[in-house]
Every structure is written in structure tokens, then in C-alpha cells.
Amino acid sequence: MTVEAALQYLESQHNALIERLRDFIRIPSVSAQKSHAEDMHCCADFLMKTLTDMGLQPRKMPTGGWDVIYAEWLEAGPEAPTILIYGHYDVQPPEPLEPWTRQPFDAEIDEGRIWGRGSADDKGQIWTHIAALEAYFRTAGRLPVNIKILIEGEEEIGSDNLPGFVQQHAEMLKADAVLISDTSQFAPGMPAITYGLRGLCYLEVRVQGAKMDLHSGGYGGAVPNPIHALAEMLAALHDADNRVTVPGFYDDVTPLQDWEREAWSKLPFDEAEYIKMLGIQKLQGEQGFSTLERLWARPTLEINGIFGGYAGPGAKTVLPCWAGAKISCRLVPNQKSADISKKLENHLRALAPETVSMTVEHMAGGEPSAFPTDHPWIKAGERAISKGFGREPVYTRLGGSIPIVQLFSETLGTPVVLLGYCHPDCGAHGPDEFFGIDEFTAGARSNVFMLDEAAHIPSV
Numbered sequence: 001m002t003v004e005a006a007l008q009y010l011e012s013q014h015n016a017l018i019e020r021l022r023d024f025i026r027i028p029s030v031s032a033q034k035s036h037a038e039d040m041h042c043c044a045d046f047l048m049k050t051l052t053d054m055g056l057q058p059r060k061m062p063t064g065g066w067d068v069i070y071a072e073w074l075e076a077g078p079e080a081p082t083i084l085i086y087g088h089y090d091v092q093p094p095e096p097l098e099p100w101t102r103q104p105f106d107a108e109i110d111e112g113r114i115w116g117r118g119s120a121d122d123k124g125q126i127w128t129h130i131a132a133l134e135a136y137f138r139t140a141g142r143l144p145v146n147i148k149i150l151i152e153g154e155e156e157i158g159s160d161n162l163p164g165f166v167q168q169h170a171e172m173l174k175a176d177a178v179l180i181s182d183t184s185q186f187a188p189g190m191p192a193i194t195y196g197l198r199g200l201c202y203l204e205v206r207v208q209g210a211k212m213d214l215h216s217g218g219y220g221g222a223v224p225n226p227i228h229a230l231a232e233m234l235a236a237l238h239d240a241d242n243r244v245t246v247p248g249f250y251d252d253v254t255p256l257q258d259w260e261r262e263a264w265s266k267l268p269f270d271e272a273e274y275i276k277m278l279g280i281q282k283l284q285g286e287q288g289f290s291t292l293e294r295l296w297a298r299p300t301l302e303i304n305g306i307f308g309g310y311a312g313p314g315a316k317t318v319l320p321c322w323a324g325a326k327i328s329c330r331l332v333p334n335q336k337s338a339d340i341s342k343k344l345e346n347h348l349r350a351l352a353p354e355t356v357s358m359t360v361e362h363m364a365g366g367e368p369s370a371f372p373t374d375h376p377w378i379k380a381g382e383r384a385i386s387k388g389f390g391r392e393p394v395y396t397r398l399g400g401s402i403p404i405v406q407l408f409s410e411t412l413g414t415p416v417v418l419l420g421y422c423h424p425d426c427g428a429h430g431p432d433e434f435f436g437i438d439e440f441t442a443g444a445r446s447n448v449f450m451l452d453e454a455a456h457i458p459s460v
Ligand code: BES
Pocket: 121, 122, 155, 156, 157, 158, 159, 182, 183, 184, 197, 200, 364, 365, 366, 398, 399, 400, 401, 402, 403
């Protein structure tokens, strides 16, 4: 049986697959930093070679930003379904480095885990798909379905160029379903299918006072301080119930469904344990919602960074002439990124005192998404994970964003199946990121089953 042979391959080639994954992780493909341009190209080449060795003819395609890697295998024929597998080869900057207890790009193996930036987000998870495809090619010499693979290099900086690429190549990317492993399990050993992600809008605001920094003794008390102005503006963005004060912010929010509320309340979520893991005193969030509801189904506003004035060592008496902040909102269906961005800007303008002038720069955005859990493709994912992990997945939504997911579903008119394999506290974007070796194994096995399950879903 082809599935058995493919699974056998995963087992016999386990060590070699892990070693190659480590090579992948060792390439510091940090898309946000221009100094890593060479590494970005090197990482793209690594994938080109990987896919070529598998017998595919991959293409490095320009996007206006970092290249996209694309390959397809359509020899299962027009009757068989076509799956588009998406992932990203870029990683977040590892900085700050002090809190890491391992080297971010050594791909050290310890405690049954591979440690390193990008090990979970998203290199290790892409690798579960590469392994599954390779397992079929090296055993059966073919796949049970048609496959298209798109691995981008700009996800961690907002996928600015990908929407244009997807629209331009909509025909090339046409598929019956999109498969993505860039989310997480609900708990270790408790795999999840994610049926909804939050969207995002992001802006940077700057307020300007005097035209130059001033002596805080010589001028302070008579001249406005833009840091004070900004602090007041930012403090006014939430009310006493932790609701966002931007007018119209909640207007388009699709309310949480009763069945979701019920199902999520049954998930084994230990709030005390969560608080301990985070090292906080207590949780804080919108009144009237549980923690999972706040994280998965409610929109939020976060200040990501605040800057201005003197923050160096020692005391410098200065009345700074400007201050700035980076603000993001996580969005839920049916909010629109551009709409919320505009409403936030208008609100900031209304809040800004006359003593400062204000400028706003709008940055990365992405729409929220949600998919029906009873869709045949999602059900196929459920069966695949059940076999791959030996345990049925739970259905979750997640708070993070994958900007292209909603566009895929709109442009291609297909569901997106989010099969998440990494640990929920895998250190993505933070220090000591890891991907469990057993997570890799169960993920790759699930993908093998998924390709087989997919072959039995009629193509539309
Ligand atoms: N893999 C994550 C998305 C994610 C995180 C999904 C947590 C579910 C749970 C992805 O790489 C990511 O970090 N996305 C960014 C998007 C942003 C840079 C536009 C995010 O969510 O902040």
C-alpha cells in the first residue's frame, strides 16, 4: 500500500530528514533585516535544491520583495484534486539575544527538540510537508493528488507583495484546497485544526512639539512635551472595561457563536497554569469574555512600542521634541483591516491635543478569516491528524494572523485547512524557539495521510 510505504520511508529516513531540517534552520533568513539579504537568497536556493532533488522543477519567482518559491506536480491528472501547500521560509529577527539559552541559528538538538529561530515558525512545519511529499515520491514514485507548493519569504514582514502575486498568478495557483501548517497544537500532544485566524492592521503614530530638543529646565513648564501628549492619547485608547474606545471599532464584529462558546469552555485550558507560565500577576482583558474568547474571537488593540526622548544610561535633562508609538489591532470576521486602520487614525487625530502635530504611517495589514468546520476538506484534515497523531484534533481559532489566508480563500474560492503541529508555547517570535521531534514525526505522518484522504475527495 502506498501510504504504508510512505510512512515506512519517514521512519527509515528519520535521521536524515532531521539533519536536513537543521541545515534549513541554520540559514538566518531574517526578512526584516537587509543585512540578511544573502541569507534570504541562500534559503531560497536551499528550497530550490530540496524540491529539485525530489524530482520537481521549482521556480524562484520575483514578487517585488523577497522571491517566492513555487513548484507543482500535476501528474495525478485532471480528475484528481489539487492541493496548494503554503508556507514561509523567512523568520523573525532573533533579537534581543540575551534571553536565549541556545544559539538561535545552531539548530541544536536537546530534550527531544530542535532549538532555533524558525524551527517552529515556519521551517519545521514546512518540513513536515516536504517530508511527506518526498516519502511518496521516493516510494510510489508519484503522489495520490496534484500538488502546488508556494513558499514565500515575506510573511513575517506582512506579505506586502504576495496579494499582487496571488492575483497575478490566480490561474497558476488554482486548487481545490489550500493546506497550511503555520499554526500550533492546542496543547502538547493535543493536535488542532484551526478554523479561524485574526486579521491585523498596524500603524505608527508620531507627535511633534518644538522643532528641536530643549533644556528641560530652561523650557519645561511652558513648552508642551510630546511624550506627555502621546501618553495621554494612548491611555485613552481603552476604557475601564478594557474595551477599545475607537468609535465604530466593534461595529462589524461577527459575534461568537453559541456552539463555539460551549466547545471552547470544554477545552482543557488551565488559567492558573497559563498565568504561571507567563510570569504575570493576573490576566486582563475585555469584560464579559473568557481568555480563549478574548484571544480567538475578540478584536484587540495593542501598543507594540513607544519611543522618544532620552532612554540612554544616566540622567539627561531634556524636553524632547517628538514621540512615537507603534500600534496594532487584531481583527476578527467581519472587520476590514483598512476600515479599522482609518478609524484608529481618525480617533488618534481627535485625541491629539493642539500642542502637538501628528503624522501616521499605515503598515502591514491582513484580513481575518474563518472556515466552516464541517467542510469536506476540513473533515479530511481531521481524519489525517487522527491517524497521524493517534488522537482526534480539537477545533480552535487562534489569535495570530497569516495575512494571505483570507485572500487565498477569496481569490481561489477554496477552503484553507490549517493543520498546526508545533507546541503552543514554542517560543515563536521570542527566545528559545523550538520544534519537537515527535511533533515533526506526527506532523509528517499526518501529511502523508492527508494526501491520501484528499485523493478521495471529489474534485470540483
Ligand atoms: N505563524 C504565525 C501566525 C500565527 C501565530 C498563527 C500564532 C496562529 C498563532 C505567522 O508567522 C505570524 O507570525 N504572523 C504575523 C503576521 C504579521 C507579521 C503580519 C503575526 O501574527 O503577527
